[in-house]
Structure formats: structure tokens, C-alpha cells
Amino acid sequence: MGVKYLAINVKRVMMLMVLSSLSVAACTGDKEGQVPNVPVNYRIPLQQFQVQNKNGVLLVNGHGVAGLIIIHKVGDSYAVYDRCSTVNPLKKCALTVDDSGLEATDPCSGAKFSLYDGTPTKAPGKRSLRAYTVFINNAELVVSN
Numbered sequence: 001m002g003v004k005y006l007a008i009n010v011k012r013v014m015m016l017m018v019l020s021s022l023s024v025a026a027c028t029g030d031k032e033g034q035v036p037n038v039p040v041n042y043r044i045p046l047q048q049f050q051v052q053n054k055n056g057v058l059l060v061n062g063h064g065v066a067g068l069i070i071i072h073k074v075g076d077s078y079a080v081y082d083r084c085s086t087v088n089p090l091k092k093c094a095l096t097v098d099d100s101g102l103e104a105t106d107p108c109s110g111a112k113f114s115l116y117d118g119t120p121t122k123a124p125g126k127r128s129l130r131a132y133t134v135f136i137n138n139a140e141l142v143v144s145n
Contacts, residue, residue: 034086034089034127035065035082035084035086035089035129035130036065036084036089037130037145038064038065039145040063040064040068040132040143040144040145041143041144042060042063042068042142042143042144043140043141043142043143044058044060044070044140044141045139045140045141046136046139046140046141047139049070049072049141053070053072054097054101055099055100055101056071056072056073056101057069057070057071057072057097057101057115058070059083059097063143064082064083064084064130064132065082065083065084065089065092065130066082066083066084066085066092066093066094066095067082067083067084067094068080068081068082068083068132068143069081069082069083069095069097069104069115069129070134070141070143071101071115071116073116076136078134078136078141079115079116079117079118079131079134080131080132080133080134080143081104081113081115081118081129081130081131081132082129082130082132083095083104084130085106085108085109085111085113085125086111086113086120086125086126086127086128086129086130087106087108087109087111087124087125087126088108088109091108093106093107093108093109094107095107095113095129097115101115102114102115102116103115103121104129106125109124109125110122110124111123111124111125112125113125113128113129118130118131132144132145133145
């Protein structure tokens with residue numbers, strides 16, 4: 001009876017290991033170009049943004065996967081993207097913003113992305129940048145996901 005009991009427990013342990021590894025693979029995935037989802041909660045006073053931005057773009061380190069790119073569009077319209085390139089996102093290559101403030105370049109792959117809507121504009125980019133929610137609250141820009 002002891003050997004039979006041990007065999008059943010070994011089967012259960014093996015099944016749990018298989019299910020656990022499948023679960024981890026599903027969570028981390030190897031979805032091409034998928035930037036990891038990390039919590040973001042960042043605030044900056046509008047006045048500070050106006051002082052610190054260059055050509056309507058502000059780069060913020062220490063938030064998101066590889067930092068944030070905050071873009072002032074028109075009027076009270078803003079967009080925020082993760083600086084992490086969607087080309088090989090596990091490398092966490094931080095995009096550099098072109099002097100025009102219209103495009104960002106992945107220094108690792110050479111891919112380019114529009115800062116208007118986050119779409120890729122030059123290969124090997126295929127997937128748009130990860131966008132975050134941004135709104136104005138009490139004279140502050142609030143960025144979250």
C-alpha cells in the first residue's frame with residue numbers, strides 16, 4: 001500500500017509541476033513585442049512639465065519599464081508611452097526622442113515610432129508603443145494604467 005500511495009503522490013507532484021510551468025509561461029509569454037505590464041502611477045504639476053519639456057516632450061526615468069515619454073499634443077491633449085521599445089522588449093532598450101519631438105528611435109534595433117500615436121514608422125518595429133492613461137487633475141498631469 002505504501003508504494004502505491006507514493007506513486008500517486010509522485011504523479012500529483014509531476015502534474016502540479018507541469019501546470020505551474022504552463023502557468024508561468026502563460027504569464028510571461030513570449031508574445032513578440034509585448035512590453036511587460038508594470039504598475040504606473042506618476043504625477044507632475046503642469047507648470048513643472050512646461051518648464052522641463054523640450055519641444056513638448058518630457059522623458060521621465062524610474063517609471064514604467066524603461067521610463068516614460070510624455071507628449072504635449074494640442075491644447076490640453078497629452079499622450080504618454082513607455083520608453084521601452086516593442087522590438088525585443090526584454091532588452092528594455094529605452095527609446096531616444098528625435099530633436100523634432102515627433103519620433104522616437106530604438107537605439108538597439110534602429111526601429112522608429114511616431115510620438116503622435118505610438119505606431120511604428122520604421123522596421124523592424126511592428127507593434128505600437130505601450131500607452132498609458134493620462135489626464136489633468138488639479139493642475140497636475142496624472143499618468144496611470
